[in-house]
Amino acid sequence: MRPLLLAAAALLATACAPALREPPPITVLASRPAPAAGEAGPLDAAGARWARRPDAASVQEAEALYLQAARADEHDTAGLIGAVRAKAWLIDHVSDPSTREADAVAAVQTAQWCGKRQPELAACDYWLAIAVGLQAREVRTTTESGLKRMVEALERAIARDPGYERGGPHRVLALVLLRAPGWPLGPGDADAGLEHARAAVALFPDYAPNVLALGEALADVRERAAAQDAYARALTLAQEARAAGDPDAVDWIAQARQGPPAH
DSSP: OHHHHHHHHHHGGGOOSOSOOOOOOHHHHTOSOOOOOGGGOHHHHHHHHHTTTTOHHHHHHHHHHHHHHHHHOTTOOHHHHHHHHHHHHHHTTOOOHHHHHHHHHHHHHHHHHHHHHOTTOHHHHHHHHHHHHHHHHHSGGGHHHHHHHHHHHHHHHHHHOTTHHHHHHHHHHHHHHHHSOBTTTSOBOHHHHHHHHHHHHHHOTTOHHHHHHHHHHHHHTTOHHHHHHHHHHHHHHHHHHHHTTOTTHHHHHHHHHHOSOOO
């Protein structure tokens, strides 16, 4: 999340395009061929491939299978959520700018369909916020509208299910508030960011990304010693997660070792 929000903040003053437009039909979003799902079905086959990250080819196959599931069932949201999650991972792990931009736009459109199918589902709001943030980074003219949409979506997710993704709505909103410019240019608010980071940690104190967000928030309000302690704690948690086989723990370890951002 840090790179996408830093880029969004830097470009806010010149951004003017809307973050959300009417999405194309699911059949268009799911037009890329998917591998055979076999007897397991597309959702289970997608989950198996998603678990193979950091292998990018497997994540691409997972994305296609998730969308296949969403196309086959007009009430499905699990496939849509899985597809947005896979797209978000790919955007942060591919180097080609045009591919990242296309995936970011498609992630927003896929998340919009999630909200159309289940408007009250916190997961749809959460992944819409993530997708809009990635789009703000890759399609820079959407930054101003994107930050506003992110805050709105995350506030809805907090109201509906603050514990989703292990405190994800609070954690991501904390990062938005910490990294965005403040009024009148944007929603940035270090004190509010710290409050949301603490809320995420209160819900899931042993989840490394929550503790990393808290460390960043503490650094932002000049509590450097407490911030260093939080990063050290996050490193321990991330190393434990890696030992338990979490494929995302490598990224958390790298962030924890960087320590608090300079101010």
